[in-house]
Amino acid sequence: MDRLPATHPPPVAPLAQFGAADIATVGGKVANLGEILRAGLPVPAGFVVTTDAYAQTAQRAELSSLLADPVVTPQTLRNTLLSTPMPAEICAAVAAAYQDLGENLPVAVRSSATAEDLPGSAFAGQQDTFLNIIGIDALLEAVNKCWASLFTDRAVDYRRQRNISPADVRIAVVVQLMVSSDTAGVMFTADPVSGARDRIIIDAGAGLGESVVSGLVTPDHYVLDASGKLLEWKPGRGEVIIRPSAGGGVTHQSVADDQSRAASPTSLDPADPLLDSADLASLSAHASTIAAHFGRPQDIEWAISAGKTWIVQARPMTALPEPTAELNAFRRLQGAILAEYLPVRPYPLDVTTQIAHGPAHMMHEITDFFGLKGAFVDFLREEDGVVIALVPPSPRPTPRVLLTPAKLLYRALRFKPSQWSADPRQSAFLAEVADLESLELNSLSWDKLLTVPARAMATQSYCRDLRIDYLPGSGLALARMIVFTTVLGRRALIPDLLGGAQTRTEDSNQALAKLADELRIDPALHILVATLTGEDAAEQLRNNPQLAGFGRRLQEFLKEYGRRETTSPLLVSEPTLADSPGVALGMVLALADAPATENGTQSKSASAHKRLLEHWFLRSARLSTFAQRLVNSAREAVAFREDTHFYFTAALPVLRASLLHIGERLWHAGILQNPEEVFHLRWNELTGISDPAMIPSGQLERLGSAITTRSAKRAELAGVPMFDASVFFPTPDTGDALASGTPAGSGSATGIARIIREASDFEKLGHGEILVCPYTNPAWTPLFKRAAAVVVDTGSAASHAAIVAREYGIPAVMGTGTGTAVITDGQMITVDGTRGRITRAL
Incomplete structure (x- = not known):
């Protein structure tokens, strides 16, 4: 330098x-x-x-x-x-x-x-x-x-x-x-909150603009359209005025409360605004000129002195959300599904591996098979190699859709959900995953190592084919039971009837419950486990003889069920459950701190089953047997949906491990500063490296530049959402409610709101508290045994969280869009799962 x-x-x-x-x-x-x-x-x-x-x-x-x-x-x-x-x-x-x-x-x-x-x-x-x-x-x-x-x-x-x-x-x-301004402030040539490019936002304060820029004052707030027409004015309070001092420097003049300007948000109120129409016209004209000159939205500092406007600074607007276009019903449905799967911003390596070839691609191929072209594909908009927005695609039917009824009927009759686990393709899938897991990554050559992620991604084809063949039969089984119970007037029993399905997720929950029982009956063990720290938990379990037995059983649990995602099945950059023993411990501790209960879903299911069979129409043995067969088939359909979700992440741990091992090789070769930087690169950039030890200088410079640029872009976007949740999850006027969404689990519950944003926060949820979260996935289901109700920003009545909430009989509201933003952690709230409303507790 x-x-x-x-x-x-x-x-x-x-x-x-x-x-x-x-x-x-x-x-x-x-x-x-x-x-x-x-x-x-x-x-x-x-x-x-x-x-x-x-x-x-x-x-x-x-x-x-x-x-x-x-x-x-x-x-x-x-x-x-x-x-x-x-x-x-x-x-x-x-x-x-x-x-x-x-x-x-x-x-x-x-x-x-x-x-x-x-x-x-x-x-x-x-x-x-x-x-x-x-x-x-x-x-x-x-x-x-x-x-x-x-x-x-x-x-x-x-x-x-x-x-x-x-x-x-x-x-x-x-x-x-120096401009000794009468009024000064900032203006934006796009709405910094919504991203709308047809708005000019102006904040103004009396005196020097430093009071506005530094946040010392509540400024006048003006919203103009692109032509400069005033749409809204909100007067500020004018708490502080900064003026130049005669001998140099500035003075801060505090305005007494009784002298401060009214702060009520009255649009176009006759009270005196700081800026008149001539000021606004001048500022808006300058804003448009500056934005046009630079070719992108600008953040501008301005000052007005003796009626003359001065521009003292302009910079490109950063962290600006992408504006969201109007969506039709099917685009909104895709957006709701993808928003639930992408709660955090994916890295470039996520986009080009697990997103390009994983479950989302599987959904694209399934919908394409049944005649719908363009669904669940190209839904991420990137800038500088970093995802900036989630934009649902616009699928369209093709002539092949005319064959869909025949395809559905053929598969519904041939492929029974009860038999899917015996399908040779499932065996081949598990064998391929087992073979990948047996590989010693350290001993592989660079070329061989690059084949491991490719093989792991290719395993999704097994899951795709199984779902194409068995989903029609699952849908038919569910439809038959829904029609049957509706005719009998017992439709309300459906959630509890389906709750009796034995799934791999339920197996996982029961295994966790057994570990929690160990802590519950052994207070000394409970105390020891509670002192373990997240990152070092696995090592402490291995090194402490008093924890050896419990640690061994926890490892058995992680071996059996640790292939699950902790954040999303679309993200390879996020750790799996097996990578996060601290998360598993948090779930065990959360269950151990709650009172022991019987298996709620099984008992509720048995009760619902009994109530169904008590119907006068089912008194004959033949009709009773028929009803039980319908219920069992529907449960098998639910189990197929849940279990295939459980298995389609089976290759995720080996995919993540192999990519991180590639990162380690590049780190040792001096290409990366740490192995995790590999996630800033794209898959084709990794496969384009012939030999890390002999990488050409030009290629090395390009990779380094890409990592630096993308890392900076991600930092810039850290506080910017990839989508406007209110577009994907529109809700009616909430009235006096804090938030509203889709009713997903009937009933009402009042309790302390606990905001859980990620898996590492699991143990913060107290028994009987209300779980408020941005998303859920199957790894979160143990929390439902502890929660009094569930409120989720994303999702629908068919989401995993909604299904599990109904099985456990707790109120649930999905797709609030803003629940985690408007509800305060520790606040007393009431969740009305029947009406989909969350209100302050009285």
């Missing part, structure tokens, strides 16, 4: 001299301001202390040696820069440029780093700004402080999250005439 070229640009130059091509010299903020000037917009006059000036000072401070030392703290770096005298020629150049602006005029001094105000890395507020600086001594001090702010703790952490090396970053400083 400190080495200077033989010839270099002047350390200080006029602001108007620079533009987009000069980021390396003046940083992102100045480059953007220069572009705005060229577009003819009003920007305060000023000059730039370039990155070359910073580099000369950093070279004098021997900063490069400090950056190479991992022990050196950001505080040390800041202190070193602050204590290093600025070269005399730079001081003189700054003084001359300042004099050219006028005699000791007040100026604003702002940082402009080379990684700042760019698409994907706004760096908003990471470096320092100094306002109303008067005099050359104060100016030089402010410039030095701006340089030092390159190493604030927040800036260092921000760069670390985005894999930006400190040695690759320089900083310039822009000095502009």
